[in-house]
Amino acid sequence: MPRFPELHIPSAAAPLGVPVSDRPAGLHIGSHDLPVSAELSRFMAGGWTPSPLPADARVSAYDVTPARRARLSARFPGERLIIPAGELKVRSNDCDFRFRPHSAYAWLTGLTGEDQVGHVLVLEPAGPHGHEAVLHLRPRSPRAEGNEEFFRDRRHGEFWVGRRPDVAEAERLTGIRCEHLDRLGAPAGRNAAEDPELAAALSELRLVKDAWEVGQLQLAVDHTTAGFEDVVRALPQALAHPRGERWIEGVFGLRARAEGNGTGYDTIAAAGAHACVLHWIRNDGRLDGDDLLLLDAGVETDSLYTADITRTLPLSGRFSPVQRQVYELVLAAQDAGIAALRPGASFRDFHRAGMRVIAEGLAGWGVLKDPAGDLYRRYTLCSSGHMLGLDVHDCARARAETYLDGVLEEGQVLTVEPGLYLQPDDETLPAELRGIGVRIEDDLVVTSDGARLMSGALPRTVAGIEEWMGALLDGVR
Numbered sequence: 001m002p003r004f005p006e007l008h009i010p011s012a013a014a015p016l017g018v019p020v021s022d023r024p025a026g027l028h029i030g031s032h033d034l035p036v037s038a039e040l041s042r043f044m045a046g047g048w049t050p051s052p053l054p055a056d057a058r059v060s061a062y063d064v065t066p067a068r069r070a071r072l073s074a075r076f077p078g079e080r081l082i083i084p085a086g087e088l089k090v091r092s093n094d095c096d097f098r099f100r101p102h103s104a105y106a107w108l109t110g111l112t113g114e115d116q117v118g119h120v121l122v123l124e125p126a127g128p129h130g131h132e133a134v135l136h137l138r139p140r141s142p143r144a145e146g147n148e149e150f151f152r153d154r155r156h157g158e159f160w161v162g163r164r165p166d167v168a169e170a171e172r173l174t175g176i177r178c179e180h181l182d183r184l185g186a187p188a189g190r191n192a193a194e195d196p197e198l199a200a201a202l203s204e205l206r207l208v209k210d211a212w213e214v215g216q217l218q219l220a221v222d223h224t225t226a227g228f229e230d231v232v233r234a235l236p237q238a239l240a241h242p243r244g245e246r247w248i249e250g251v252f253g254l255r256a257r258a259e260g261n262g263t264g265y266d267t268i269a270a271a272g273a274h275a276c277v278l279h280w281i282r283n284d285g286r287l288d289g290d291d292l293l294l295l296d297a298g299v300e301t302d303s304l305y306t307a308d309i310t311r312t313l314p315l316s317g318r319f320s321p322v323q324r325q326v327y328e329l330v331l332a333a334q335d336a337g338i339a340a341l342r343p344g345a346s347f348r349d350f351h352r353a354g355m356r357v358i359a360e361g362l363a364g365w366g367v368l369k370d371p372a373g374d375l376y377r378r379y380t381l382c383s384s385g386h387m388l389g390l391d392v393h394d395c396a397r398a399r400a401e402t403y404l405d406g407v408l409e410e411g412q413v414l415t416v417e418p419g420l421y422l423q424p425d426d427e428t429l430p431a432e433l434r435g436i437g438v439r440i441e442d443d444l445v446v447t448s449d450g451a452r453l454m455s456g457a458l459p460r461t462v463a464g465i466e467e468w469m470g471a472l473l474d475g476v477r
Contacts, residue, residue: 027148028155030094036148045145053169059110060303062175064212068205069108073123073131075201080189081123081131083108083202085116088155096155100261103304103390104192104202109135109174112261112304115164117155120184121176135176136184140164196397203398206389208411213305213389214445217413220260220307221443221454223299227255228311228458231295232472235287239315244287245269248295256299264306265392268296271315275437276421278381289316292323294437298392308392308415309455310441317469319462322432326420327462329361330438333418334460337384341444341451343410347403351384354418367429378428384418388443408446413454417441 059065072081085101101116109121118138123131138156140163141149150158158164170178190198209217230251231238238247248269256263270280271287275294287293293315298307312327314320319327337354358380359371368375387394387403394413395403408414419439422429440460444451459468 027153028157029152030154033152036152041148042145044148044151045143048143051163053163053165053173055172057169057173058175059112059173061110061212062173064210065108065110066175067210069123069131069133071205072108072201074129075205076123076190076198077129078125080125080187081198082187082189082191083121083123084191084193085111085119085121086193088117094154098262100304102192103206103394104199106304107202107206107390108133109176110303111174112302115162118181120181122184122187122189133176135170135174135178136181137167137170137178138164138181139170139178140166199397200399203395204402207387207395207398207403208409209389209413209445210411214411214413216301216303216305217307217388217443217445218454220264220299220301220305221309222457223255223259223301224297224307224309225455225457226259227252227297227299228295228309229472230255232313232469233476235315235473236476239287239289242286243284245271245274245283245285248287248293249283252295252297256297260299260301261304262300264298264300264308268294268310270294270296270437273424273435273437275312275439276423276435277437278421287315290320291315292436292438294439296439296441304390306388306390306392307443307455308388308417308441309443309458310417310419310439311458311460311465312438312440313465313469317473318466323436323438324462325365326422326433326436326438327440329358330418330420330440331460331462332361333357333384334416334440334442337416337418338442338444338451338453341408341414341416341446342449343408343446345408347406347408350416354384354416355380358418358420365430365433367433378426379420379422380418381421382419385414385416388413388415410446410448412446413443414446415441415443 083105085105088096088099091097099114099117105121106112120136122134124134126132141147143150149156154160165173167178192198192202231248234251238244241247249267252267253263266281268280269283271285271293272291274280274285275292292312294312296310298309300306314323333354336357337350340350340353359376362368362376363371417439421437422433424435426434443454445454459465
């Protein structure tokens, strides 16, 4: 990453041009940047070929966002609604994290790029019931004398972070009336970043996915499937590396960046006892061929919809008897959970169904004296599924009565992911079970009579996994 433009350094006799104190206000200029002379500023302003965006360019969700905005409008008649894209956050010193716009903003506008920093969608009341959407944005800065943003501004300059559309182009891209961000000021109204009721509504409106969204989620699942295949092919190299978990993370990350926006969340590549840590993202461990690898990973599409899939794989290519024992109990729990999915069922039904299987299995092993009660949670730790969409834990601001305590509806997309996490130091367990962690997670869309397994291209059974891994590894030997 360059730290400052490669500008001509004037000799001691040459004028320095514009003093530091006279830099144009509002520019994000680094402390190491040299001042710009008036001559250079004039030279930079001219000699550029016009480079408009294609006249037919549209955001991929162009046809579906008007209906989404209309549904939000109907919830808040006569009220001004403010939905910000969000701001950059500093990672360290003068380096920012990569920007991802807020999911509600992306859902309502179809705009998903890193150039949306600071932009704000406002639904202005229009009549007694409707709203007019106005997108306040930072348009492409003109390459004209007196404007140095395009080549000097580290956060927003075109030569630093890439091209932004101008106002007219943004209107064609989105179908939304656009205005310069400077005209927004500090508007009064409900702000999604601060108003719990508006935030809850924006989550609840996304609970049921439209057909376009289901297609994007299926694309994310398909890319994720390819990423899991990449990982299996890379196992020989990962097993030989002192940080094999990190090798796995990198292999999956390559697929995620090549096919989409990146990973939808930090990849969990947990080998051996690390699989007993629910959110193991350090990924700094060595792989042992006698252990299991718990891989929890998802590709996020360019439209920002993410998959969320977990497979627990034997690093040798074959499950040991005790690994098979644990795996098949978790699989039976997942099968029971999936069977409970249907419109009208309680959202919590699939979790309860899976946990009954787990508790009975633990009692059958002698780990629990009685499957009744909640003592099984020592070994499961968390719930076994969640909504999925623009966020990996989608619609999290929805009220409990519409989500966690609500009922399933056709078009909802969710995960079913029971697990057993048998801690390596747990003296309530037989020694042979300690340090084994197994999670199986799939993505499903609720249909009129049940649910469709979106991630079915990845095998789930012991025999299916062993055959799948064997075929992939044979191809690289």
